[in-house]
Amino acid sequence: MRLSVLDLVPVRSDQSTGDALTATRRLARTADELGFHRYWLAEHHNMPAVAATNPPVLISMVAAATERIRVGSGGVMLPNHAPLVVAEQFALLEAAFPGRIDLGIGRAPGSDPVTSWALRHGAGGVDDQAVARFPEYVDNVVAMMGPEGVGLQLQGRTHPLRATPHAVGRPPVWLLGSSDYSARLAAERGLPYVFAHHFSGQGTAEALALYREGYRPTEENPTPRTFLTVNASVAESPAEALRLALPQLQAMVALRTGGPLLPQRLVEDAEADPVPATHQGLLDAMARRWVIGSPDEAAKAVRELASTYDVDEVMVHPVAGAHTGTAADASPAREETLRLLTAAL
Numbered sequence: 001m002r003l004s005v006l007d008l009v010p011v012r013s014d015q016s017t018g019d020a021l022t023a024t025r026r027l028a029r030t031a032d033e034l035g036f037h038r039y040w041l042a043e044h045h046n047m048p049a050v051a052a053t054n055p056p057v058l059i060s061m062v063a064a065a066t067e068r069i070r071v072g073s074g075g076v077m078l079p080n081h082a083p084l085v086v087a088e089q090f091a092l093l094e095a096a097f098p099g100r101i102d103l104g105i106g107r108a109p110g111s112d113p114v115t116s117w118a119l120r121h122g123a124g125g126v127d128d129q130a131v132a133r134f135p136e137y138v139d140n141v142v143a144m145m146g147p148e149g150v151g152l153q154l155q156g157r158t159h160p161l162r163a164t165p166h167a168v169g170r171p172p173v174w175l176l177g178s179s180d181y182s183a184r185l186a187a188e189r190g191l192p193y194v195f196a197h198h199f200s201g202q203g204t205a206e207a208l209a210l211y212r213e214g215y216r217p218t219e220e221n222p223t224p225r226t227f228l229t230v231n232a233s234v235a236e237s238p239a240e241a242l243r244l245a246l247p248q249l250q251a252m253v254a255l256r257t258g259g260p261l262l263p264q265r266l267v268e269d270a271e272a273d274p275v276p277a278t279h280q281g282l283l284d285a286m287a288r289r290w291v292i293g294s295p296d297e298a299a300k301a302v303r304e305l306a307s308t309y310d311v312d313e314v315m316v317h318p319v320a321g322a323h324t325g326t327a328a329d330a331s332p333a334r335e336e337t338l339r340l341l342t343a344a345l
Contacts, residue, residue, distance in 0.1 A: 001302075001303070001306055001312055001313065001314065001345065002037040002227075002312060002313040002314070003035075003036050003037065003302075003313070003314055003315075003316065003341065003342060003345070004036055004037045004038035004039065004040065004070075004227070004313060004314070004315040004316070005027070005028075005031045005036055005038070005039045005040070005315065005316060005317075005318065005338065006040050006041075006042065006074050006198065006229055006315050006316070006317040007024055007027065007028070007039065007040070007041050007042070007052065007317070007318075008041075008042045008044060008050050008052045008317070009021065009024045009041065009042075009050065009051040009052040009058065010049055010050060010051075010248075010264050010331075011048065011049050011050065011051050011263050011264060012049075012247075012263060012264045012265075012266060012321070012322055012328075013262070013263040013264065013265055013266060013269065014266060014322075014324075014326070014328050015263070015328050015329075016328070017051050018329075019328040019329045020051045021051065021061070022329040022330075023329055023330050023331040023334075024041075024051075024058070024061075024062070024331075025061065025062065025065045026329075026330060026331070026335065027318070027331055027334055027335055027338075028062045028065055028066050028069070028071075029065055029066060030335045030338055030339070031066075031069060031338055032066040032067055032068060032069040034338055034339065034342045035342065036069055036338065036342075037069070037070060037313065038069065038070040038071070038072060038102060038315065039062055039066070039069050039070070039071050039072075040071075040072045040073060040074030040075070040102065040104060040315065041055050041058040041059060041062065041071075041072075041073060041074060042055070042073075042074050042075070043055050043073065043075065043076055043077050043080075043106070045112075045115045045119065046112060046114075046115040047261060048261055048262055048263050049251060049261065049262065049263050049264040055073035055074075055075070055076050056073070056076075056089040056090065056093060059071050059072065059073065059093055059101065060093060060096070063093070063096070063097040063100060063101070068100075069100070070100050070101070070102055071097070071100055071101060071102070072101060072102025072103060072104055072171070072174075073102070073103055073104045073105075074104045074176065074194075074229075074315075075103075075104030075105050075106040075174070075176040076103065076104065076105055076106065077106050077107070077108055078105050078106065078107065078130075078134060078137050078138065078141070079107060079130035079131045079134060079137075080116070080119045080130075081119075083137045083140040083141045083144070084140075084144060084161070084163065086103075086105075086141050087140070087141045087144035087145045087163035088144075088163045088164065090103045090141075090145060090163075090171050091144075091145045091163035091164035091167055091170075092164060093171070094145070094167070094169055094170065094171045095164060095167070095168075095169075098168075098169055099169065101171040102171055102172055102174060103141070103145075103171045103172070103173045103174065104173075104174040104175075104176050104194065105138060105141070105173060105174065105175055105176065106175075106176040106177065106182070107131060107134050107177065107181065107182060108178070134185075135185055135189075138173070138175070138185070138189065138191075139189070141173070142170075142173050144161060144162060144163040145163045145164075145167060145170045145171070146167060146170050147162075147166070147167045147168070148162075149161050149162030149163065150162075172192060173191055173192075174186075174191065174192045174193065174194055175189075175191050175192070175193050175194075176193075176194050176195075176196065177193070177194075177195060177196065177207070178195065178196040178199055178203075179203075179207070180206070180207060180210055183195065183207040183208070183210045183211040183214075184210060184211075184214060186211055187210065187211045187212075187213075187214035187215045187216060187224070188214065188216060189216075189218075190215065190216050190217055190218030190220070190221050191221060192221060192224075192225035192226065193208075193211045193224070193225070193226050194226060194227060194229060194315075195207040195208060195226070195228075195229075196229060197228050197229050197230055197309075198229040198230050198231045198315075198317045199229075204228070204309060205308075205309065208226060208309060208310075211224060211226060212224050212226075226311060227311045227312075227313035227314060227315055228305055228306065228309050228311045228313070228314050228315065229314075229315045229316075229317060230290065230291050230302070230305060230314060230315070230316055230317065231245075231248070231289075231290040231291065231316075231317045231319045232290065232291040232292070232298060232302075232316040232317065232318055232319065232320075232337055232341065233245035233248075233290070233291070233292045233318070233319050233320040233333075233337060234291070234292075234293065234294070234295055234298040234320070234336070234337040234340045234341050234344075235294070235320070235333070235336065235337075235340070236294065236295070236340075237294060238292070238293045238294050238297060241292045241293050241294065241298075241320070242287070242292055243267055243271070244267060244319075244320035244321050244333050245287065245290065245292050245319055245320060245321070246267060246270040246271065246321065247264050247265040247266065247267060247269075247270045247321035248264065248319035248321060249283050249286055249287055249290075250265065250270050250274075250275055250283070251264060251265075252286055253275050253279050253282055253283050253286070256282060257279055257282070264321060265321070266321065266322055266323065266324050266326075267321050267322065267323050267324070268323065268324045269324075270321070290319070291305075291316070295340040295341065295343060295344035296344055298340070298341055298344065299341060299344035299345045302314050302316075302341065302345065303345075316337070316338070316341065318334040318335075318337040318338060319334075320333035320334050320336070320337045321333060
């Protein structure tokens with residue numbers, strides 16, 4: 001079974017953005033050394049605890065800091081961007097790091113409504129119909145990254161439009177989603193697909209069934225391809241793994257209940273200020289859907305998830321926090337989650 005990593009580049013209360021980026025480079029090098037298959041970086045905007053605002057920039061940084069691991073977006077939120085810009089960015093990344101780049105595409109905004117407006121319209125951004133035209137935009141990105149490019153009809157003439165002058169390869173395009181929509185579209189287009197299991201933990205089986213049942217083979221992708229994503233915190237003892245997961249659990253409760261969004265707490269701060277009793281049930285329910293435990297417990301949970309959803313790859317989002325006194329430019333508990341999990345599997 002392949003293991004991969006999803007990284008949102010978390011920013012703790014004791015970190016600057018630069019510290020968080022250094023910690024991500026260290027985490028990526030750890031994943032590379034341990035033999036992880038992919039390292040994907042998310043797109044979120046205007047969030048105090050997330051520095052993953054620009055996947056192409058982060059991918060370039062991580063790919064340059066590693067040797068063999070595939071690096072990609074998990075994902076680029078396409079309605080926020082002009083398709084040509086995305087195609088140009090990833091065509092260049094593929095040219096710079098051939099055979100190591102993945103382009104994961106999502107349809108969600110990845111931000112609050114005000115930030116979405118700023119991304120899409122504040123500086124003459126993409127059009128008002130970006131979400132409705134998502135299938136067309138996906139097709140355009142795929143075509144423009146290829147050697148032939150596309151033909152743009154303008155004033156009665158056909159003009160060639162290519163993302164890069166001489167492409168010799170094109171990064172695989174994956175569709176990402178947390179609803180049925182992307183599952184159906186990926187099946188129709190014959191593209192690989194990933195359901196955001198780490199985000200809700202619900203609806204995964206139904207979405208994957210829709211994708212597999214409706215899949216239309218293509219020459220590039222003759223069979224459906226998918227994998228599973230899951231939040232993970234692994235430590236030598238189950239109690240310590242849960243302690244390390246607490247800051248992220250509290251942050252997710254705040255997100256779901258309209259609470260204030262803050263830089264990620266240190267473990268001791270999270271323990272000193274628990275969620276209200278009315279929200280404890282929500283926190284406990286989320287914890288049960290995550291992989292939290294000792295190495296053997298975590299390995300068993302990952303194997304069971306892979307078996308349940310019939311996948312041969314699992315992408316873990318290492319959510320282990322940090323104790324007071326941890327070096328600001330490091331995330332040792334996140335690195336240890338990867339080490340302990342691979343050793344147990």
